[in-house]
Amino acid sequence: MFIKRILEDIGRYFILMKLVFRRPDNYRMYWDAFVRDLYNLGVKSLGLVAIISLFVGAVVTIQTALNLENPIIPKYYIAIATRESIILEFSPTMISLILAGKVGSNIASTLGTMRVSEQIEALEVMGVKSASFLIMPKIAACVIFNPILIIISMFLGIVGGYIFGTSTGMITGTDFIKGLQMDYTPFYIAYALIKTVVFAFVITSISAYYGFFVKGGAIEVGENSTKAVVASSLVLILTNYLLTQLLLG
Amino acid sequence: MIRVTNIHKSFGDLHVLKGIDATFMEGKTNLIIGKSGSGKTVFLKCLLGIHDIDEGDVDFDGRLISQMSIEDRRKLRLELGMVFQGSALFDSLTVEENVSFPLRMFTKKSAKEIAERTNFCLNRVNIENANHLFPAEISGGMQKRVAIARAIVMNPRYLFCDEPNSGLDPKTAMVIDELIQEITQEFNITTVINTHDMNSVLQIGDHVNFLVGGKKIWEGSKEDVLHTDNQELADFVFSSELFKKVRRAARSE
Ligand SMILES: Nc1ncnc2c1ncn2[C@@H]1O[C@H](COP(=O)(O)OP(=O)(O)OP(=O)(O)O)[C@@H](O)[C@H]1O
Ligand SMILES: [Mg+2]
Numbered sequence: 193m194f195i196k197r198i199l200e201d202i203g204r205y206f207i208l209m210k211l212v213f214r215r216p217d218n219y220r221m222y223w224d225a226f227v228r229d230l231y232n233l234g235v236k237s238l239g240l241v242a243i244i245s246l247f248v249g250a251v252v253t254i255q256t257a258l259n260l261e262n263p264i265i266p267k268y269y270i271a272i273a274t275r276e277s278i279i280l281e282f283s284p285t286m287i288s289l290i291l292a293g294k295v296g297s298n299i300a301s302t303l304g305t306m307r308v309s310e311q312i313e314a315l316e317v318m319g320v321k322s323a324s325f326l327i328m329p330k331i332a333a334c335v336i337f338n339p340i341l342i343i344i345s346m347f348l349g350i351v352g353g354y355i356f357g358t359s360t361g362m363i364t365g366t367d368f369i370k371g372l373q374m375d376y377t378p379f380y381i382a383y384a385l386i387k388t389v390v391f392a393f394v395i396t397s398i399s400a401y402y403g404f405f406v407k408g409g410a411i412e413v414g415e416n417s418t419k420a421v422v423a424s425s426l427v428l429i430l431t432n433y434l435l436t437q438l439l440l441g
Numbered sequence: 442m443i444r445v446t447n448i449h450k451s452f453g454d455l456h457v458l459k460g461i462d463a464t465f466m467e468g469k470t471n472l473i474i475g476k477s478g479s480g481k482t483v484f485l486k487c488l489l490g491i492h493d494i495d496e497g498d499v500d501f502d503g504r505l506i507s508q509m510s511i512e513d514r515r516k517l518r519l520e521l522g523m524v525f526q527g528s529a530l531f532d533s534l535t536v537e538e539n540v541s542f543p544l545r546m547f548t549k550k551s552a553k554e555i556a557e558r559t560n561f562c563l564n565r566v567n568i569e570n571a572n573h574l575f576p577a578e579i580s581g582g583m584q585k586r587v588a589i590a591r592a593i594v595m596n597p598r599y600l601f602c603d604e605p606n607s608g609l610d611p612k613t614a615m616v617i618d619e620l621i622q623e624i625t626q627e628f629n630i631t632t633v634i635n636t637h638d639m640n641s642v643l644q645i646g647d648h649v650n651f652l653v654g655g656k657k658i659w660e661g662s663k664e665d666v667l668h669t670d671n672q673e674l675a676d677f678v679f680s681s682e683l684f685k686k687v688r689r690a691a692r693s694e
Contacts, residue, residue, distance in 0.1 A: 218546050228533075302533075310529040317489050318543050319518035 205401045211323035212331070212397075225329040233295050233330065233396075234337030238344070240294065241287055245278075245345040248286070249352030252277055257362040267363045271353070271371025276380070278349040284384040285432050287345045288391040291338065292424045296399035299330055300420035303403030304413035312404070327400040331393060338392040339385050346384070383439050390435060391428050398424040442467055443488065443599065443631055448497030450480075450487055457483045459655040460497070467598075467631040470622050470645045474636055475652035476677065481635040482526065484652070485601050488633065489523060490514055501599065519547060522592030522630075524602040528584040530576040530591070536563070537572035540591045547595070562590040566620060582613040586620070593624060600625065600632040606641060614638065618645045639684055642666060651677070667691040 216222040256273045303326060306312050315322040350372065357363045363371075402420035406412050443465040450458040457480045465471040473481050486492045488499055490506065499506040501517060509517065530539050541559040544550055550558070563572070566586040576584055585605060592600060602621060606614035622645045625632040636642065642649060646663035651674050659674045667688055669675055679685045 221546050305532075309527055309532075310525045311531055313486075313491055314523065314525060314529040314531075316491060317518060317521060317523045318546070319515050320546060 201401075204405065205398070208323060208327075208401055208404060209397060211321070212327045212400075214321050214324045216324065216328070217321065222325065222329055225325065226332055229330045229333035230337055233298065233333050234341065237291060237294060237341060240290070241341050241345050242348055244290065245283065245287070245348040246352035246355075248282055249274065249278060249349030250356035252282065252349070253353035253357040254360065254362065257357060267367040268371030268374065270357065270363050271368045272374055274353040274357075275350060275372055275376075278353070279346055279380050279384055283342050283345040283349060284387040284391070285428075287342060288338070288388060288395065288428060289425055291334075291341070292391075292395045292399075292428055293421050295334060296395050296421045296424045297417040299396060299399040300403035300417040301413055303327075303400055304406035304416050307404065307406045308409050308413060323404065327397070327404065330400060331396045334392040334396045335389055339388050342384065342388045346381075386439065387432065387435050390431055394427050394431055395424045398427060442502055443633070444500040445488070446498050446500070448484075448487055448499065449495045450483055450492060451495055457655050458487065458494075461652070461655075461657050463650050463657060463660070465631050465633050466648065468626055468629045469632065469647040470625050471631070471633045472636055472642060472646045472649045473633065473652060474642060474649060474677070477637065479652045480655040481652060482603055485603055485633065485635055489521060489601060490518070519543075519595060520598040522595065522597035522600045524585070524588045524592050524600075524605050526603040526607065526635075528576070528581075528588040530584055530588060532576050535573050535575055536568065536579065536587050539576070539587060540594055542591065543595045558594060559590075562594045563587070565593070565624070566590045582609050582617070585609065585617055589617075589620065589624070593628070593630075596628070597630060600630045602632070602634045604635050604637070606636070606638060611640065615640065615644065621645070622647075639678055639681075642678065643687070 253270060253274045256277075257270050260267075260270055260273075303312075306326070312322050312326070315325065354365070354368050357368060358365050399417075399420040402416045402423065403413075406416045445461060445463045445465075447460045447462055448458055449456070449460055461484065463471075473484060475481050483492060487494045494506075501520075504513070504517065506514075530536075531542065534542065537559055540562055541555050544555045544558060548555075560572075563569070566589050568583060568586055568590065571579055571583065571587075576587070579587070589602075589605070592602075600621075605621060606617045609617065618641050621632065621634065624630065634641070634645075643663050643666070646666060649659075649661060649663060649666055650657050651659040651671075653673060659669070659671050661669070666674065666678055668691065669678075675688075679688050
């Protein structure tokens, strides 16, 4: 029964995706929707991402410092460890998970409300390809903007580590900078950004799926927003594992 | 003119429409009346192509829905206007953007032409100084009128209204009814209206179809309604004391 439900969901998800990626009737209107979504889903997440990144960067640095209180290990290792954990996992995966909550519930509830108040049917009656017009711009906005958010998060995470690490006297500024520049693997950034793009697609498309097919009223819209966040987070974690195997394994 | 022949529609085991025949004339307000759950909304959505019909056919001035390609259907949709039960305005767009939406999506008109047509339609439904408000900022009656403006902005040949005056006070409800009737006559539109409001029936019922349990059991004009001998229709229409009096008065004339 449970397996059957999941298989049905997966099937309907792919049918929806086929409807989403259809040729727009009017590029201008899609572009306007894209710009609006870029602002609502991307720009509006900047503040949250910035604050979380600064503080988690600080915590990672402090934790690492506390665990490396061994005189034989050079202090700049703290900076290396901070850099690696932020670039490899914290920014791309944790921030994406947070966005799955914020952006995912936004998308699912927006589309769900449009469904139960017959706005989607209104589009259909006019002859608009509703799935494509409503969902494609959202996917595009996140796939393009999330990497920018993640780069900002990496930068601020490291800045946070620097500020808190040096101000608490756990590491000197010179050591921190030295550590940042050591053993640097540019591919890690590419790896992080590839993950981010895939996660952005996972979050937006799965949340859109749960919103688009709501049946009922306000209560179901709420329930489906929750389902959207849970499902996109789970798929995200699974994808993270697969991508790590594939790209780094 | 729209001619419906023997349409059936089921959802799983639930047989909602059980073979409906009906004809809707242009320039007339054609009403569908019936109890809650009798299938009025499903019927309208079948005409609009939101639901696929299981059996039967719909003829839009010689074009049969059963013989249309997907492209034909999309073209037909540009000739349809719909006012939904809950208005269904896009809540992220302003009044003006709602009304101009179909023009912006489907026509190559200039911004000036679009603004002119939008304002013409908003004026026609008596909405002024609300262009930049959002649907949540205007009253239910105004939302209905904006929805009507949006439905007629593309000059539709066919107009469908699902309970256009539900949830409105009697005065506003009458204004909306009259507005729809005027527009129908003015632009010679084939209009189909779902309602269970008896004021509407007696006010604008050019042609009335009565549905019971997914079947059409009666049709006629509003005058015919007053003089009907059909017991089911009489029970439905004249359920209140007031309407019973109206009926008695009409019969003794
Ligand atoms: N999408 C659907 N899936 C399954 N059943 C449906 C669907 N739409 C409507 N029904 C069922 O069809 C029947 C007729 O519903 P419909 O909405 O057409 O009634 P109505 O006459 O418009 O009522 P009201 O006056 O309350 O709007 C109801 O029993 C309803 O539960
Ligand atoms: Mg209804």
